[in-house]
Amino acid sequence: MSSPTGLAPVNVPGTGESRPTSPTAGSLWRGGRGALLAALLVVLVAVGGVLLSGGQDPGRPLDPESTALTGSRGMAQLLRANGVRVVRVTSVTEAVTAAEGAQSAGGSTLLIGDTSFLDEEEVERLAAAPADRLVVGDQPYLTLLAPGVNPGPAVRTRSREPGCSLPAAVKAGSAYLGGTTFTTPFGGVGCYPANGSPSLISYADEGRTVTVVGDGQFMSNLRLAEDGNAALATNLAGARPTLVWLVAPETPSESGAAPQSVYDLIPPAVGWAVVQLGVVVVLLALWQGRRLGPVVTERLPVVVRAAETVEGRARLYRARRARDRAVSALRTGFVDRVIPRLGLPATATPDAVVGAIVERTGQPAAYVGSALYGQAPADEAGLIAVAAYLDMLERQVRES
Template sequence: MTPAAPGRLEPTSPEVASGVDSGAASGASARSPGQTTATTSVSPTAGGLWRGGRGVLLVALLVVGVAVAGVLLGGSGGPGRLLDPADASLSGGKALARLLQARGVRVERVTSVAEAATLAGRAGPAGSTLLLSETFPLDEAEAKRLATLPSDLLAVGVRAHLDLLAPGIAPRREARARSREPRCGLPAAERAGSAYTGGVALTAPPGSIGCYPADGVPTLVSHSGAGRTVTVAGDGQFMTNLRLAEDGNAALAANLAGGRPTLIWLTPPESAAQTGGGKAGLYDLVPEGVRWAVAQVLVAVLLLALWRGRRLGPVVAERLPVVVRAAETVEGRARLYRARRARDRAAAALRAGFTDRVTPRLGLPPGTGPDALVNAIAERTGQAASHVGAALYGPPPVDEAGLVALAEYMDIVERQVGKS
């Protein structure tokens, strides 16, 4: 007689495990012809997930790389102050200021017409050049005052009150900014050669010199008279940090702005936020490039989450090569125990299975001690506590007859517990 099917079996030796596999295989070969073959579902493997997800991962890494590169190459991340000699952004004019200083020209950055007038008076007649860009908010009174200064005037991109600053020079039409040849006799333009000019085509009064024409109309006009020279450029991009190294832009800017020992560079006053007078939040302090980088990273993470959160599709069924019944597995294990004379292991398996099944029926928690379990079984079934204790915790049987008797006794006790 083989022992009853245990609820839990201890680990066996490698020899016993190999015997179980052979017994299971032999039992499967003996199944009836009409028995159907079971199926099981197959989940995606790690390799399949990697092959399917590496494309999305590559796209995410590419987006992050582009965002980081944009931040690193974006300089200060802000738009900058156009033609400001203290601004190192792409639109600033710090490179030109350094170039002029290297040539011995003193660059004075001022933010008001009053300051410019004071410096021009100190420099004396023809001792300074006043640089005025389109960014400076100039009213009519200030324009009239600038027109009376003894300094030479270089106006780039200026359209407001141009009739007061440079009489006879006026905007005529729009002109696309691009690289152009000077085609004039102005020494500053001839030495520079081609330059990035345009913006506005200008009318030139008699006696003036027009350079860098757009369809025959000059985009840079220079006029000398009354002891000073007034030069108007339709666009000031050739003086920015971005364009200064292209063509002859640096030479043209230096020749026009560095003709006198002092350059008075008139720039608009800084805003309250830039000077610290206003309250700037944490978001305002973050460079614009960093914001775009964070936004791109969030989009990449969202796309990755949507991809990972999708359904994996219908369940795939796979036909199993063999089907082993539970009874055949138990019988094969019992034969192995018998062949190896492993009565101690068989008894331990029977006792463990009995304890696991009986303990919840008695209303006891898992892990109940031996004394409490034995007393509960004896009280429920009327069996002697000494007999129950010897059956559950006594020494293993010495022969097969004792093992069979132990199995029969525990089977009787289990039935009594179930009926009580």
């Protein structure tokens, strides 16, 4: 049995009993190292979860202030290093005001990466702003921002060759483009083709240059350093001294804001940390569940004779009238004892056992088969008769 206290037993001379010793430094360390290791593991998991989930900027795609992989902080810094003034705006009014203010300083380019938060009237105001336009993806109201351009089938985004004469694309070379393809309007130039349709369109519209790209990943922090992505991004977005970069507002307007619940106030990393701690607790329970302590000996208070055990079990069978179990135990014990004397294997069939007993004892096969494999006796007299008959058969087999 296992020691409930976890202390090593010591035999007391002259008594034969086992008593626990006083705790030592080694036993204390062995007993407490599991809890210490579990606590250390919990701390490491919690810190790792914070570093992996809470230490990164969640950001938004193509946000010039986001350092996430999908953000565009790297592109904004590169443009500023080349003398381009980057103005980040979150509303149509700010975008139009910035574009009008840059007219006297050489003009501006309006980069539109997301118009899902705008209505048709606001998109029309954007289209009327005095600035070149760089539109990313198949935006709502694309025909207002890029008249004459219609979206085509989507293709896989990958590294592609320019395949056109547009100077910005020729200087950049291969770039990570694809996504939505477009139809080329009259007088426009289509670049980076996929399945015969360009994923970059550039053309002049009412004195302004309109450029549409099917995917903006080449401007992200993740892809900027690959191929000619950085060159293409700066050539397209830095053609004017000022770049007005429109992104979705960080929070909805107060009039449309929904009330926050308690769950909205919980940081996103908390749920992941709770899952990690749950896994740690389960692993710790499985590990500690196998540590039952050292095995110790225990003296029994009394010695029970085998005959008393048999009698006790017989009384239980009699009290529950379990004649079927009693006769099954008698038959199983009889077969286990006589099979070796009969020279039969342990897997011998009932017919083989009955045949060997009949041959050895001369008893009728019907009696032997009924005694070994027949129905359970209907009363105690029948059970006693079966036991006596089996005893007689075993004696004959042993003496033959």
